[in-house]
Amino acid sequence: MARTQRHLRAQQRVQTLIARDQPLKETLKAICRIVEVQVPGGIASIMLCDEAQQRLEQLHSVSLPQAYCGAVGSVEIGPDNGACGRAAYLRDFVICTDLANDPRWVGYHALAARHGLRACWSYPVVGSNQQLLGTFAIYYHQPGEPTRSDRRRVIEAAELVSLAVERERNRRALKENEQRYRSMFTYHPDAVFSLDLEGHFTTANAACSSVTGYALEQLIGLHFSRLVQHKDREHIESLYRDADRGEAFRYSVTIQHRENRSVSLDVTNLPIVVNERIIGFYGIAKDMTEQHRRETELRILQRSVEASINGIIITDARLPGNPIIYVNEAFERITGYRRDEVLGSNGNFLQGAETDPAALAQLKQAIAEQREINVTLCCYRKDGSPFWNSLYLAPVRDDSGSVSHFIGIQHDISERKAYEAKLSYHASHDALTGLANRSLFEDHLLHDVLLAQRHGCHLAVLFLDLDDFKPINDSLGHEVGDQVLIQAAQRLGEALNPGDTLARFGSDEFVILLPELEREEQAIHLVEQLLPSIRRPYRVGEHELYIGASVGIAFLREGLENPVELIQQADMAMYRAKQKGRNAWECFTSDINDEVSERMALRNDLQEAIEAENFELHYQPLLCARSGEVVGFEALVRWKHPVKGYLSPGLFIPLAEDTGQIGPISEWVLRQACRDMCRLAAEGYGRYRVSVNLSPLQFRRANFLTNLQQALLETGLSADYLELELTEGVLMTDTAAAVETLHQLRDMGVEVSIDDFGTGFSSLSYLKQLPIGKIKIDRSFVRDVTVNRHDGAIVQGIISMAHHLGLLVVAEGIEEAEQRDFLAAHGCDVFQGFFFARPMPLVKLQDYLKQWGGVPGRHDILPVPNGREVLAAGAPSWRDDNH
Numbered sequence: 001m002a003r004t005q006r007h008l009r010a011q012q013r014v015q016t017l018i019a020r021d022q023p024l025k026e027t028l029k030a031i032c033r034i035v036e037v038q039v040p041g042g043i044a045s046i047m048l049c050d051e052a053q054q055r056l057e058q059l060h061s062v063s064l065p066q067a068y069c070g071a072v073g074s075v076e077i078g079p080d081n082g083a084c085g086r087a088a089y090l091r092d093f094v095i096c097t098d099l100a101n102d103p104r105w106v107g108y109h110a111l112a113a114r115h116g117l118r119a120c121w122s123y124p125v126v127g128s129n130q131q132l133l134g135t136f137a138i139y140y141h142q143p144g145e146p147t148r149s150d151r152r153r154v155i156e157a158a159e160l161v162s163l164a165v166e167r168e169r170n171r172r173a174l175k176e177n178e179q180r181y182r183s184m185f186t187y188h189p190d191a192v193f194s195l196d197l198e199g200h201f202t203t204a205n206a207a208c209s210s211v212t213g214y215a216l217e218q219l220i221g222l223h224f225s226r227l228v229q230h231k232d233r234e235h236i237e238s239l240y241r242d243a244d245r246g247e248a249f250r251y252s253v254t255i256q257h258r259e260n261r262s263v264s265l266d267v268t269n270l271p272i273v274v275n276e277r278i279i280g281f282y283g284i285a286k287d288m289t290e291q292h293r294r295e296t297e298l299r300i301l302q303r304s305v306e307a308s309i310n311g312i313i314i315t316d317a318r319l320p321g322n323p324i325i326y327v328n329e330a331f332e333r334i335t336g337y338r339r340d341e342v343l344g345s346n347g348n349f350l351q352g353a354e355t356d357p358a359a360l361a362q363l364k365q366a367i368a369e370q371r372e373i374n375v376t377l378c379c380y381r382k383d384g385s386p387f388w389n390s391l392y393l394a395p396v397r398d399d400s401g402s403v404s405h406f407i408g409i410q411h412d413i414s415e416r417k418a419y420e421a422k423l424s425y426h427a428s429h430d431a432l433t434g435l436a437n438r439s440l441f442e443d444h445l446l447h448d449v450l451l452a453q454r455h456g457c458h459l460a461v462l463f464l465d466l467d468d469f470k471p472i473n474d475s476l477g478h479e480v481g482d483q484v485l486i487q488a489a490q491r492l493g494e495a496l497n498p499g500d501t502l503a504r505f506g507s508d509e510f511v512i513l514l515p516e517l518e519r520e521e522q523a524i525h526l527v528e529q530l531l532p533s534i535r536r537p538y539r540v541g542e543h544e545l546y547i548g549a550s551v552g553i554a555f556l557r558e559g560l561e562n563p564v565e566l567i568q569q570a571d572m573a574m575y576r577a578k579q580k581g582r583n584a585w586e587c588f589t590s591d592i593n594d595e596v597s598e599r600m601a602l603r604n605d606l607q608e609a610i611e612a613e614n615f616e617l618h619y620q621p622l623l624c625a626r627s628g629e630v631v632g633f634e635a636l637v638r639w640k641h642p643v644k645g646y647l648s649p650g651l652f653i654p655l656a657e658d659t660g661q662i663g664p665i666s667e668w669v670l671r672q673a674c675r676d677m678c679r680l681a682a683e684g685y686g687r688y689r690v691s692v693n694l695s696p697l698q699f700r701r702a703n704f705l706t707n708l709q710q711a712l713l714e715t716g717l718s719a720d721y722l723e724l725e726l727t728e729g730v731l732m733t734d735t736a737a738a739v740e741t742l743h744q745l746r747d748m749g750v751e752v753s754i755d756d757f758g759t760g761f762s763s764l765s766y767l768k769q770l771p772i773g774k775i776k777i778d779r780s781f782v783r784d785v786t787v788n789r790h791d792g793a794i795v796q797g798i799i800s801m802a803h804h805l806g807l808l809v810v811a812e813g814i815e816e817a818e819q820r821d822f823l824a825a826h827g828c829d830v831f832q833g834f835f836f837a838r839p840m841p842l843v844k845l846q847d848y849l850k851q852w853g854g855v856p857g858r859h860d861i862l863p864v865p866n867g868r869e870v871l872a873a874g875a876p877s878w879r880d881d882n883h
């Protein structure tokens with residue numbers, strides 16, 4: 001009984017060791033010790049089986065010598081491998097009574113003998129699931145077999161070993177599981193956490209920390225609601241409340257990171273069920289912020305591509321033929337093709353006959369080299385119409401760097417191209433006539449001169465200036481003038497050969513390049529055809545108009561340095577043709593060059609004269625036709641050239657008008673005339689009105705009236721004693737503005753007369769609308785008034801009409817008594833001419849006035865037949881007798 005109790009106590013001790021999870025080694029040794037006590041003389045040993053149950057390893061024993069244990073090492077499980085190997089093999093008790101003679105111990109005889117081991121009884125240790133765990137064996141130093149009690153002890157010990165080993169293995173498996181779980185928890189890239197039923201964090205991995213920005217110790221115990229936005233709190237809480245069915249649930253939420261940025265999370269929650277009771281929740285929160293950002297970015301990009309005004313094509317570079325896999329709406333709009341019509345095909349269906357092969361080759365090369373490119377191609381829409389496609393093509397590479405797609409961006413630049421073409425056309429063509437302009441003409445000239453020099457051909461440049469065009473433009477307006485120019489251009493063009501160039505240089509100047517002449521006479525022959533063609537009447541609206549042309553011809557000669565000189569030469573020759581009389585042509589010669597040089601020199605001299613105010617004023621008296629009284633003077637400028645002496649204003653005034661020098665000259669004349677009149681008055685010669693010729697340029701100046709007022713103010717001449725002589729042309733240009741200026745002059749008290757009347761295009765009827773007082777019949781009519789019936793009739797008509805309109809008539813250029821008589825007989829009001837007095841300097845004028853001034857009839861003036869008064873009502877007296 002006592003023995004049994006000892007046995008039970010020993011077993012309890014072992015079970016306590018097992019229950020306390022003592023190291024297996026210790027427990028096994030304790031089992032060995034118990035058995036050795038219970039089986040006197042027995043040496044207990046335990047071998048444990050490997051996982052595969054092939055071998056017995058780890059010999060555990062308290063009493064077996066170390067050397068033996070070491071020598072046995074591991075034993076293969078088999079029928080002839082000792083007591084243990086066989087017991088494990090048979091899963092049965094194996095008793096080897098005499099080891100020295102036991103055939104199952106072959107190979108171990110010497111080892112056993114060396115350690116004095118003579119008998120061995122071994123029993124398999126089998127687990128609860130019949131799995132072999134090892135063997136329990138007892139050695140004896142004498143041969144022998146176990147008693148029944150020994151057998152029982154061995155079996156009980158084997159059961160204890162089984163218990164200990166299984167416990168150990170379970171513990172290990174548990175630990176391993178725990179570690180696995182922990183690893184999964186710890187190293188999970190997503191935030192893994194657990195919450196208690198109230199919603200407090202009970203565990204959290206490192207990822208929780210980086211997702212929230214809170215340290216783990218701050219998180220543990222924190223209520224989850226602290227992290228979520230207020231608006232989401234209730235919804236999430238309701239999810240947790242409804243999770244009592246024990247199912248997993250999922251939600252998306254945006255939390256506020258501690259660094260005050262939003263973090264989007266996709267949270268999966270699983271209930272923690274212990275003993276069929278939910279005690280909390282596990283959660284896995286995946287940070288979706290980056291993915292959402294990318295998705296948003298992708299959505300925006302996708303939308304941008306869809307909404308782009310540029311056509312976008314994506315092709316798959318991995319498929320044969322690089323087929324289109326996507327086109328956007330803009331592509332459909334630009335090309336007229338529907339998406340479904342183009343998907344799967346190569347983009348080259350857009351190319352056509354006019355597509356530049358060089359640009360195409362560049363495109364193909366770039367595709368072959370898998371690089372981006374920008375080319376401009378002429379492409380074709382579905383309806384066959386062409387458009388200009390500025391195509392940007394770029395490869396798209398995958399993660400491995402291989403080109404997977406090409407993306408093409410089409411920009412329809414047809415409008416820009418058309419605009420550029422228009423710009424380039426305008427840069428080289430005259431907008432009105434469509435002819436080449438100077439720049440294009442010069443290009444052709446350079447090219448054709450080179451060819452002519454190379455092939456020994458004759459080449460000519462014709463410079464053609466329309467005669468009498470300006471008056472048409474001035475009197476009938478620019479629209480009529482434009483039509484005349486267009487028609488003239490057509491006529492010129494019709495007479496030319498295809499290789500010739502016709503250009504308009506501006507205004508009424510046309511230039512023709514004849515590059516392939518066999519003989520120079522051909523150019524002259526052409527000019528002789530052109531001149532009558534230009535002279536043919538032009539019909540513009542109700543007008544039938546006549547103009548002529550003057551043509552200068554320059555031929556290509558040896559030694560020409562710059563082809564453009566030919567234009568200058570032709571221009572000079574044209575100038576000479578104009579001087580010859582109109583409707584003429586002239587070939588350039590070196591003396592023309594001399595003439596131009598002379599003109600240039602004269603211009604420079606004139607400039608010096610302007611700067612030195614080196615002019616004089618001469619005055620030609622104007623006489624009352626009825627009384628012969630001096631009623632005023634015309635101021636006429638004189639220039640004494642330092643070398644050439646007095647030069648006619650007829651020579652330098654047109655030059656000054658061409659060069660703009662007329663401005664300062666006119667200013668000087670105006671001031672000097674005012675000063676001289678004041679001087680005459682001051683010196684007692686009386687007050688006389690002075691007529692000053694006004695150049696068109698001066699009249700049109702913005703500050704003309706201000707300057708005039710200033711001149712009167714400075715000199716002290718009353719406006720009543722100033723008269724301005726204007727030509728008809730001045731009034732015809734921008735008539736409204738001219739009439740306005742005339743009204744202002746009248747308001748100031750300045751008289752205006754129309755000079756050279758009869759030479760322009762104006763009719764008398766338009767004069768009645770103008771605030772003018774006088775007209776001066778042009779000298780050319782007066783000259784032949786007595787010998788030419790037409791001129792006489794014209795003069796009569798002018799006088800009669802002018803009087804009906806309340807205008808005084810001045811006749812200029814009277815050289816003979818007959819002319820005077822004729823004019824007097826027909827009612828002319830005022831006379832001027834060499835017959836009465838030549839223009840004279842002021843000193844001479846003073847002498848003249850001393851002799852003739854204020855003496856009526858001294859010039860043998862005939863009485864005016866109708867008794868008409870020379871003085872217009874309200875006008876100042878021609879002469880102030882008080883002086």
Ligand SMILES: Nc1nc2c(ncn2[C@@H]2O[C@H](COP(=O)(O)O[C@H]3[C@@H](O)[C@H](n4cnc5c(=O)[nH]c(N)nc54)O[C@@H]3COP(=O)(O)O)[C@@H](O)[C@H]2O)c(=O)[nH]1
Nearest residue numbers: 636637649650653669693694695813814815833834835839
């Ligand atoms: N803008 C300005 N033009 C001016 C000015 N001074 C003169 N001129 C213009 O120059 C042209 C030539 O002028 P000029 O050589 O002085 O000749 C004038 C008279 O001398 C000349 N005239 C006068 N009487 C006779 C004559 O009986 N026979 C004849 N053959 N010639 C005569 O006529 C010229 C005046 O003409 P007009 O001006 O039309 O009254 C001439 O166009 C001048 O206008 C100036 O300061 N500014």
